Amino acid sequence: MAGTFLGKDSVELAVVSRGGFVESRHVGSAAVVDAEGETLLALGDVRAPIFPRSTLKFIQALASLEAGAPLDGEHLGIACASHVGTPLHIALVRDILGRAGLDESALQCPAAWPADRASRDSLIRSGEPSARIFMECSGKHAGFLAACTAAGWPIENYLGVDHPLQKLVRDTLARFAGEQVSINSVDGCGAPIHAVSLTGLARAMSRFATSQASSPFGIFRNAAKIWQATLRHPWTIAGHNRPDTVVIEELGVLAKTGAEGVLVLVAPDGTSVAIKSLDGSTRANVLPGLQLLVAAGSIAPAAAEAVLPKLGLSVLGGGQPVGAIMLGSDIPSIIERS
Secondary structure (H helix, E strand, O other): OOOOOOHHHOEEEEEEEEOOEEEEEEEEEEEEEOOOOOEEEEEOOOOOEEOOHHHHHHHHHHHHHHOOOOOOHHHHHHHOOOOOOOHHHHHHHHHHHHHOOOOHHHOOOOOEOOOOHHHHHHHHHHOOOOEHHHOOOHHHHHHHHHHHHHHOOOOOOOOOOOOHHHHHHHHHHHHHHOOOOOOEEEOOOOOEEEOEEHHHHHHHHHHHHHOOOOOOOHHHHHHHHHHHHHHHOHHHOOOOOOHHHHHHHHHOOEEEEEOOOEEEEEOOOOOEEEEEEOOOOOOOOHHHHHHHHHHOOOOOHHHHHHHHHHOOOEEEEOOEEEEEEEEOOOOOOOOOOO
């Protein structure tokens, strides 16, 4: 069976300490590219295919814009999001659907409860069931549907791998990543997912920071539109106090976590980091990811250090900090967690 890189080809990204004892070690690979898409640093195997999971949402939103989806501002942010299902998030999804002449019955993502505890508890108390619109990818799906109605494409099979929109997603990924897509499957939300290398993913994400609203090419104007929407409305991407949102708010760095241990970080200068933790854990990535941007000179050490206490890196015992997630031995140590 085909697969991603192996443990022997990985590096130590992070360790988890408890009471001065290293309890867990997270290994994986990381690619860092510059604004031109050239490799600055390769840790582990950065050429093996990986599924980008939810980090692909920026490419999927770009394809939706290219197809004519009338998305902007917060509505474009929620189309790129793995949201936590607050009433504000859900209102944006409903608005996208309503503007397309649709309602939530058109969504084909699985039903779910909001990840935000207060929102979930409120729904349960009111007796409402789980629903597709509360699923963290519902904004992306609403964007898909808006694109299909704008382009005159069928909505009944909008998740089909051969649907015109999904072909456009695949082609857009290949163009931005600079490599062919040869492995395809289905993501957790039901949308097609396509494998690329970590280097290709980092290169694709760098394009969002370097694209200009004044470009003569529509695809780059749309990429710039996504970049600006993300930075202006970071709460849409995840939710208040969530790591991705905090990094965007505090550092002006685009951050997006994907399932199975994937993370992308993109600095304003176009330097981009793509990481995959081999065990699928997401907790091990943000610290080494920020460290790699510091090492590349794209963010200041003091700025990165200031944001670390807000990222949930403490290990608790009896409700009190007794350890921490720390940099692995293969990550150059410049910033330190206080």
